[in-house]
Amino acid sequence: MALLSVGPLLMLIGIVVLLAIAEPVFLTTRNIGNVLAQSAFICTLSLGQLLVIITRGVDLSVGANAALASVIGALAFGSIDSGIAIVAIMLSVGLIVGFLNGVVYVWGRMPHPFIVTLASLSICRGLALLLADGRSTIPGMPDLIRFLGSASVGFVPVSAILVGLIAIVLAVFTSRMVWGRWIYAVGGSPEGARRSAIPVPWVLVSVYSMCGLLAGVGAVLASGRSNGGSPNFGQLAELDSIAAVVIGGASFLGGRGNVGNALIGALMIGVIRNGMNLLNLDAFSQLIVIGLVIAIAVEIDVVRGILEQRLRVLRAVRA
Secondary structure, eight states: OHHHHTHHHHHHHHHHHHHHHHOGGGGSHHHHHHHHHHHHHHHHHHHHHHHHHHTTOOOTTHHHHHHHHHHHHHHHHTTOOOHHHHHHHHHHHHHHHHHHHHHHHHHTTOSOHHHHHHHHHHHHHHHHHHHHTTOSOEEOOOHHHHHHHHOEETTEEHHHHHHHHHHHHHHHHHHHSHHHHHHHHHHHOHHHHHHTTOOHHHHHHHHHHHHHHHHHHHHHHHHHHHTEEOTTTTTTHHHHHHHHHHHTTOOTTSSOOOHHHHHHHHHHHHHHHHHHHHTTOOHHHHHHHHHHHHHHHHHHHHHHHHHHHHHHHHHHHHO
C-alpha cells in the first residue's frame, strides 16, 4: 500500500532519470535551479487548485487572476514606492477574486464552479488587458518582488523556497487542523458534512479564497521574475494546475489528494517541459507529449486506486 501511495514520486524520478540519460546537462545545478524557478508559478497555483479539487470543485480563473494581480501591482508601483504595499495589493486582488468566486458559486446557487470560474477567467483577463491599455508588459517592480521572483540562495531560487514554505503551512493545515478535516469531509460527502454540522458554504468560500490568494502569490513570483506585470501571464495555467493536481493523485470526485503529490505533479510538468527544451523539441510536439503524459499519469492513478481497493478487500478477508 505504501509503495502505491508514492506512485507520483516514482514517476517523477523515472522521468528525471530518463532525461538525465538523454541530456547530461539536465542534472547540472544551473539547470536544476532553472527548473525550480520555472515551476514555482505553476506549483503555487497547483496548491490552491488542490484545495478546490478536494472539495469536488475546480477554479479555471487562477491564471487570469494572476495576470490581473500583476497588472494592478505594476500600475500601483507607478504611484506607490513600497514593496510591501505592492505585494499586499497583488495578494488582495487574488484574494478578492477568489472570494467572489466562492460567494457567487455558493450563494448564487450555481450548478457547478466551472461556470462561475470560467466567467471569472474571462472577466479577469479582459480587465487585465483593458488596464494594460494594449501593452504586453508593464515594466518595473519593487526590489522586494524582484528578490522573491528572481533571487537565488546558491543555485536554489528564493521562489522555490517560498513555495516550499507555503506547502509546509498548507500541509499542516490540511492534515492537522479542523479546517483541513472539514475540506476532506466536504469533498468526501457534502451531504454527510452538512449533517455533521460542518459549515459547508463557508468551507467552500474559504477554499476558493485561498486559491485566489495563492494566485496572487503566483503573480508576485511571475512579476518578480520578469520585472513587470503582464496581462498575458498565466495563459493556460489553469489547465497546467489542474493537470498537476490530477497527476498527483487527487480525484475530481473529491475527498482525495495531498500537498506533497500536488507539488510533485507540478514539478513533473516543469521537468518534462525543461527536458524537451534541452532536447530541442518544437512547441507543437511539446503539447502532444504533455497531453500524453497527463493521460498516462491519470490512467496509472486509476490502476493504483483499483489495486488499493483490492488490497483493502484482501486485508479485510484475512482479518
